Amino acid sequence: MPPDVLEVGAPDSSGAGMHWRALEGLYASAPINGLFRSRLDIPGEGLSRITFDVEPDCFHAAGAAHGTIYFKMLDDAAFYAANTLVTDRFLLTTSFNLLLSKPIKGGTVVAEGRWVSGRRRVLVAEARLVDAEGDEVGRGTGTFMRSRIALSSLPGYSGSGGPG
Incomplete structure (x- = not known):
């Protein structure tokens, strides 16, 4: 079971570490992420951390982040935490439940994912x-x-994921 607190350790050059770096590259290469100021870091198996800069271009009419931004950040963090455990296939979100507890008025927001x-x-x-x-x-x-899409077939996934 992954730890409760996300701690970034030394770079991992193992097969798992190569898979995690390749997932980070996959995130960076996704066209949708060109619309957001964000960065994915995978500190370990079953964990992810995405740092987002939420700016006024993401706001609804009342001056806070629109709910779609919450979904994007939460779904991405959970997705990548899960995909650290799957080295051969791209995962697909089949359902997602979310709770919005406080308006985001801008600034840096961290999405922490955990398998x-x-x-x-x-x-x-x-x-x-x-x-x-x-x-x-x-x-x-x-x-x-799991989808039928091989991670190795995706241009942004440049790592050797090893066995799945």
Whole structure:
């Protein structure tokens, strides 16, 4: 089971570490992520951390981040935490539940993802959002399943994932 606290350690040059770096590259290469100021870091198996800069171009009419931004941040963090355990296939989100607990008025937000259960066909992962003041502003839980898409077939995935 992964630890409760995300701690970034030394770079891992093992097969798992190569897979994690390749997932970071996959995130960076996704066209949708060109619209966001964000960065994925995978500190270990079953864990992810995405740092987002939330700016006014993400706001709804009342001056805070739109709910779609919460979903994007939470889904991505949970997805990548789960995909650290799957080295051969791209995962697909099949369901996602979220709780929005505080408006995000801008600034840096960190999405922390953590794998919860499952390793074969269906995986469950959760994520939480923490704002610049250290307050939790949202959380969510997702269910992810293996697709037929080989990670190695995706241009942004440049690592050797090793056996799945």
